[in-house]
Amino acid sequence: MDDQAIRLRKDRAAVNADDVKVDLIAFVVAVNDSEPCVLTIGQADTLPSGPFALEHRSLQSGLRGWVEQQTGHRLGYIEQLYTFADRDRIGAERQQRVISISYLALTRKEQAAGPPKCGWQSWYEYFPWEDHRSGTPPVVLDVLRPRLIEWANGVRDAATRRERWQRATIAFGFDDRLWNEELTLQRYELVYEAGLVQEAVRGRDGAPPPLVPSKSMVADHRRIVATGIARLRSKIKYRPVVFELMPTVFTLLQLQRTVEALAGRLIHKPNFRRLIEQQELVEETGEATTETGGRPAKLFRFRHAVLDDRLIAGTKLPLARG
Amino acid sequence: MDDQAIRLRKDRAAVNADDVKVDLIAFVVAVNDSEPCVLTIGQADTLPSGPFALEHRSLQSGLRGWVEQQTGHRLGYIEQLYTFADRDRIGAERQQRVISISYLALTRKEQAAGPPKCGWQSWYEYFPWEDHRSGTPPVVLDVLRPRLIEWANGVRDAATRRERWQRATIAFGFDDRLWNEELTLQRYELVYEAGLVQEAVRGRDGAPPPLVPSKSMVADHRRIVATGIARLRSKIKYRPVVFELMPTVFTLLQLQRTVEALAGRLIHKPNFRRLIEQQELVEETGEATTETGGRPAKLFRFRHAVLDDRLIAGTKLPLARG
DNA sequence: ATCCCTTATACTCACAGCAAGTATATGCTG
């Protein structure tokens, strides 16, 4: 053991064999017209990213730089998601490790300056099973359920079979269990393990298997998006981060629709309003808009003063049940 | 902008100027006799750590390797904490970046094999203001409060003064606010900003300022510990991670004392028992122990079956208020 | 043997939060 360590140290001093490249990857979110979107670049299905370089003052500023350069967007709210090491990637001359540090960023769509080749894609094109705003989407019961049953039954061991099916049941709310919108990552990992998404069977031989209809992404970017969605869905329940996605002035229904877009489920309107108002998260501007149709809606703005307060009390949104 | 990117790419291809060293750092936790402990090495006050090397299959296995080598401990539960880039550290010949990936690990004290120079230190030697199990510790009102008032008043700008004092009030529960045990990181950042801990004034000129009595740690390891404590205090409320710290068989009071040790506050006993039992987190072994004194306590073991279940419902502990 | 101490275990009560339903107000459109 100690010998191994010494050998490692020597190697490192001599040729820096253990040096690593670091990539910064951004999952940038905006909500427009009740549709939650992810910012992509190039031919689409690729997240903005770039190497962490010497000139970057910090990880965050490096990320901001790359996103701004590739998409023209200045980021506001940023939060670290996860760091992972790609397995066995081969560098140009010699083997080299690559580490990816992923971030979640919240912004508004309008802020686009001069977008070269970037665009906004709806989350739910990549995760059609995640949008339960109009009830359980057909793909869950018609496609995922039978495929996951097949997958669970595809092993000899009875214990493994049971365990697989139990995981699927919990994650997707089969058998009258209730849907939990925060399990986005677990659901993605299941469909990945079951070989139901394209990136899970890339480079495999044999006949192309039957996939669940959904858009794929480059490399493991779809996993990053799943991680980000899960984090965001969890976070909106106890921190007032939704407002990062709102314009400066908005109606309560617009706010509700935004939360619903993120959570992928509907919210009881009276309860939503009561919670928002009793927490004093917003204040009236005094104006109203008739653009919504029906009775004019009062306009509100976010009370930035509560940002500190809410550290302690936590913010609450009526997303507990359904 | 684009020029900059191109130049960066060229540099990188030529001399790999942007290559980076990656350090893995572990915050290893165990609880013994109602005292929450952190695993340290060397002269103490240093967390186990080591460089991420080519031979490591993954970040986690690299971390496990270093901890096992330096302390003789095999880690069980591991969770990523945070990744940060050290500012402007200078390498041997040329400037080089160092990235640190920190992890939280939960284990049991007994598992120590042949510990060379490692030891367990109580959390609360590094954070004496965090232990509220016997009421608010004196250091909070006698030392921290006056020092933070000084710090807040140490600026001209009235707005900044108010904002500083408001942050302190919220974080430490001054002025009849209630104590929130999850704000460990915010509290550490405050005492750091206020220059009340040793590492905040390292390398500064001038007279040594009056510090808050507490043990310091090497580099920024104390910040990592603060991050880990905050994460753990939050996590025990909704995931059954406490059991990673328990022996296979335990009494309910031992379980409660462990949670209290982590949270730094006391829990109402009947409510704790009710919550644990109604969630079916544990099952009776059928045996009892008299070692606790008083009426013999039933022994329980963790029901591993709930590990999956609890993904959906979430685990609850009565830690909401006080 | 008895008293007392400590801990375990069971039961009760009351309040707050909140999910869900219902009713009314207000403006626009055809």
Next chain:
DNA sequence: CAGCATATACTTGCTGTGAGTATAAGGGAT
């Protein structure tokens, strides 16, 4: 003016849970 769509207000009933009290069971001291 009818009908529609939205905003806004009120009510009801359940659940979770914080907090207090009571009883059981063993050990040790007097």
